[in-house]
Amino acid sequence: MTVIRKATLEDVQALAPLFDAYRVFYEKASDVNAAATFLRDRLEHNEAHIFVAEVDGALVGFTLLYPLFSSTRMKRLWLLNDLYVQSEFRGQGHSIALIDAAKSLATATGAAGLMLETAKSNEIGNQLYPKTGFVCDDEHNYYSWDT
Numbered sequence: 617m618t619v620i621r622k623a624t625l626e627d628v629q630a631l632a633p634l635f636d637a638y639r640v641f642y643e644k645a646s647d648v649n650a651a652a653t654f655l656r657d658r659l660e661h662n663e664a665h666i667f668v669a670e671v672d673g674a675l676v677g678f679t680l681l682y683p684l685f686s687s688t689r690m691k692r693l694w695l696l697n698d699l700y701v702q703s704e705f706r707g708q709g710h711s712i713a714l715i716d717a718a719k720s721l722a723t724a725t726g727a728a729g730l731m732l733e734t735a736k737s738n739e740i741g742n743q744l745y746p747k748t749g750f751v752c753d754d755e756h757n758y759y760s761w762d763t
Contacts, residue, residue, distance in 0.1 A: 620713045623666035623678065628656045630675045631668060638678075638700035642735070665694075667717040669701065669710040677701030679714040681721065684731075691728040694721060699732075699741070706740070715748045733758065 623631060632652035640646050658664040658680070669677035680698040685691070696718050701710045722730050732750065734741040746752065 617671070618708075618710060618713060619670040620667055620717045621670065623655075623659065623668045625656065625659050627666075627668060627675065628652050628659070631655055631666070631678060634675060634678055634700055634702065635680075635698070637702070638698055641700070664697075665721055667714055667721075669705075669714055671705065671710075676705040677710045677714060679718055681718055681730075686728050689728040692725055693728050694718065694725075694730050696730050696732040711744055712748055715744075719749075 629652060632648050632655060635655055636646055636648045636651040639651065655666070659666065663682070665681045667679050667681075668675050677700055678698070679696060679700075682695045682697055684693040684695050686693050696715070699711060699714060701714075718730055721727075730750075732745065734745065736742070
């Protein structure tokens with residue numbers, strides 16, 4: 617049975633390898649210790665909400681959300697920044713359940729909604745997100761600036 621719940625500090629060690637695998641998917645160097653530190657810092661400073669999917673006591677996936685604000689809407693927005701499910705657990709509804717938890721957070725906090733970004737090459741995500749009600753924004757440009 618799958619349980620979707622909010623992550624706690626006690627989950628960091630079990631969550632770090634999943635977070636690391638997610639980063640490796642996006643071609644970042646593996647560093648489980650740094651992943652654990654990053655997650656712990658987000659939770660300790662209340663800078664993010666992390667939901668986990670748990671099957672038979674083991675973490676198999678997560679979604680990580682950051683708070684943003686929309687000036688034009690004068691409301692909070694949530695950035696669904698990360699979503700990952702271990703490959704052997706994909707196709708079983710865990711991603712949809714994690715997205716549903718994110719939607720519930722948005723509703724409970726009176727947010728204007730959720731936003732996310734994914735690589736054009738992420739075929740699974742680009743099929744999943746429209747299936748769960750997300751609309752691809754083709755009308756705006758996305759820009760970034762790196763230090």
